Amino acid sequence: MDELVIEPGRVESQYWKDVWRYRQLFYFLAWRDLLVRYKQTVIGVAWAVLRPLLTMIVFTVVFGKIAKLPTEGNAPYAILVYAAMLPWQFFATSVTESSNSLILNANLVSKIYFPRLIVPAGSVITSLVDFLISFTILVGIMAWYRYWPDWRVMFLPLFIALACAAAIGVGLWLCALNVEYRDFRYVVPFIAQFGLYVSPVGFSSSVIPPKWRLLYSLNPMVGVIDGFRWALLRGQAPMYWAGLLASAAVTAALCLSGTGYFRKMERTFADVI
Amino acid sequence: MPDWIIRIEGLGKRYRVSDVRERNRYVTLREAAVDWLKQLFLPSRAAMEDFWALRDVSFDVAQGETVAIIGRNGAGKSTLLRILSRITEPTEGRVRLKGRVSSLLEVGTGFHPELTGRENIYLNGTILGMTKQEIDRKFDAIVAFSGVEKFVDTPVKRFSSGMQVRLAFAVAAHLEPEILIVDEVLAVGDAAFQKKCLGKMQDVAAEGRTVLFVSHDLAAVEKLCSRAILLEAGRSVADGPTSRTVAQYQSNLLQVAASDLTARHDRQGEGFARFTGIQLFDEDGREQSVFLSGKPLRIRLHYRAGAPLMNSRVSVSVNGWGKVYFLASTELHSHEALNLAPEGFIDCVVDQLPLSLGAYYLSPYLEVNGIMQDWIESASILQVEDGNFYGTGKDYPMGWEGKTVLVKHRWEVPRQPDRGVPDCHAAGRVNG
Numbered sequence: 001m002d003e004l005v006i007e008p009g010r011v012e013s014q015y016w017k018d019v020w021r022y023r024q025l026f027y028f029l030a031w032r033d034l035l036v037r038y039k040q041t042v043i044g045v046a047w048a049v050l051r052p053l054l055t056m057i058v059f060t061v062v063f064g065k066i067a068k069l070p071t072e073g074n075a076p077y078a079i080l081v082y083a084a085m086l087p088w089q090f091f092a093t094s095v096t097e098s099s100n101s102l103i104l105n106a107n108l109v110s111k112i113y114f115p116r117l118i119v120p121a122g123s124v125i126t127s128l129v130d131f132l133i134s135f136t137i138l139v140g141i142m143a144w145y146r147y148w149p150d151w152r153v154m155f156l157p158l159f160i161a162l163a164c165a166a167a168i169g170v171g172l173w174l175c176a177l178n179v180e181y182r183d184f185r186y187v188v189p190f191i192a193q194f195g196l197y198v199s200p201v202g203f204s205s206s207v208i209p210p211k212w213r214l215l216y217s218l219n220p221m222v223g224v225i226d227g228f229r230w231a232l233l234r235g236q237a238p239m240y241w242a243g244l245l246a247s248a249a250v251t252a253a254l255c256l257s258g259t260g261y262f263r264k265m266e267r268t269f270a271d272v273i
Numbered sequence: 274m275p276d277w278i279i280r281i282e283g284l285g286k287r288y289r290v291s292d293v294r295e296r297n298r299y300v301t302l303r304e305a306a307v308d309w310l311k312q313l314f315l316p317s318r319a320a321m322e323d324f325w326a327l328r329d330v331s332f333d334v335a336q337g338e339t340v341a342i343i344g345r346n347g348a349g350k351s352t353l354l355r356i357l358s359r360i361t362e363p364t365e366g367r368v369r370l371k372g373r374v375s376s377l378l379e380v381g382t383g384f385h386p387e388l389t390g391r392e393n394i395y396l397n398g399t400i401l402g403m404t405k406q407e408i409d410r411k412f413d414a415i416v417a418f419s420g421v422e423k424f425v426d427t428p429v430k431r432f433s434s435g436m437q438v439r440l441a442f443a444v445a446a447h448l449e450p451e452i453l454i455v456d457e458v459l460a461v462g463d464a465a466f467q468k469k470c471l472g473k474m475q476d477v478a479a480e481g482r483t484v485l486f487v488s489h490d491l492a493a494v495e496k497l498c499s500r501a502i503l504l505e506a507g508r509s510v511a512d513g514p515t516s517r518t519v520a521q522y523q524s525n526l527l528q529v530a531a532s533d534l535t536a537r538h539d540r541q542g543e544g545f546a547r548f549t550g551i552q553l554f555d556e557d558g559r560e561q562s563v564f565l566s567g568k569p570l571r572i573r574l575h576y577r578a579g580a581p582l583m584n585s586r587v588s589v590s591v592n593g594w595g596k597v598y599f600l601a602s603t604e605l606h607s608h609e610a611l612n613l614a615p616e617g618f619i620d621c622v623v624d625q626l627p628l629s630l631g632a633y634y635l636s637p638y639l640e641v642n643g644i645m646q647d648w649i650e651s652a653s654i655l656q657v658e659d660g661n662f663y664g665t666g667k668d669y670p671m672g673w674e675g676k677t678v679l680v681k682h683r684w685e686v687p688r689q690p691d692r693g694v695p696d697c698h699a700a701g702r703v704n705g
Contacts (some may be wrong), residue, residue: 003371004374006357006370007368024399024405036387039388270361
């Protein structure tokens, strides 16, 4: 029979093994969140579609038609915006959801053991489903403009993975801070709002002066959005490789430090929550 | 195969005192920032204190044993349970468990009202540690046990609370753990549910599984457990046959109740205001330790706070072994908001003490604006001698001392129809 040993530091040493052991819980929590989301509201699915679509229309009108910002090559401005709106919306939703996830599941956290990392990470998975639904709209828009991507689209999964990593990294930080400081939740919507305007969602990153471009790319979403546009717009948005590397490096740093901070705080979650 | 299924060696859990505060109240970023600035400019503030919720606890439990963990609030019972169920890590020591642990305190954990019964069974089962295959296998049995077959595809929010509890319990009951932990938290359920839980515990024990039972209810402990461990201030102070441990617990309670209230740490609440002492007076205003049934009792609760206490509520409950005899509370006495000076006392006067021969405990409680400030269980002892409550010289039937409160009442015997018995001058005048 298996012997379970509980002693100081034990959870630390078996952490990733436990995450693997509890993978079914991971799946069930994501499944629950999805079921609830799409059950509770008739517009559950519509929501995933409407939000990016409406924002895209507003941005296209404001930045493309009124401010007359340049597009990339001959790509329609709507597609330029939507290709950025997709990863941004995914990032914003996952960060918001995962930052609240532990508080929402406080009754689980204070009553049973499981690697807490599962909860915020599960929220990212849930948001990924929303992302896939919104993605079908992109296909619709591209059909409307008769503008199809080329072979570069095969690299899209890579950028989706990068977006996931960025979301998990930021999500873990905010999630742990949220448990520690309850007024932190007021900061999260602000970050999401603010990020929308400092990330190149409504405009192309090529409007950023070249000398600032690398600094600008320290925002991890800049690399993701540029990557999405590069992959979807037939390379008409040329890839700024140094920027992508910078974004990827920041993302990696966020993930590592986020995991570290989360696990440091994790030991006291049950006592605090 | 060793002869133990749970082995606990030198287990200890330390909290920083600030952690303890955080458990009662959330910290905001703003407060943290203010604290940090204060620390920067006024570094004289006392450093964080350590508090051992559990220390040097060691014991073995053999397979098939039913062991009770008893002790007062704050003695470390729940900390021990939290460590055993891995919710929190110990600071030192080690626990070795040979088998799956599940606890009835998790009944219904993770139930989601929007999901159907079926979905909740899977969700709850997974949360409690079953695999999907296991749930597939036991699904029909769980549904049959719960008795909600017809509604298994209805959202749980449409279930009555009784149905929800049954369903949750059915899932927990099919876990088949080697080690079952039962917390007194189950006391929140209704009587029928408690009975079911206790019944399940007996079944589990009869199957040769191991049960750890944590409770205040000494009667249930004596009924169910062969062995009991007494925790006091985080340490295990007695371990042996239930009757012996329970007796020691009771005699320790007597000693504790006699001590100064400011030294008591097993209290709950925010602590903005604290009880500092309890005095008991008789009808002539003399401080006494023993009181007579039916005579007046004045309970004086001394307290201290940093500021005047507006809109407060004070109560004192009188309890004996595991049950409350009566509760006196200021809001029952008056509709007006109770405002108290920053320091002083408040008296609760019982005109006729409705208790019979025995020893009782007083547990004072204080809240301000609906927030508990202080609550000390068994803060003081109240010794009662036979008095003359009913004016007949007899307060209770044989063998009922200390088992019931005394209530003023009378009996009415219907007037006997006149059967023409000639000599009945005594009858009919009893109620006269």
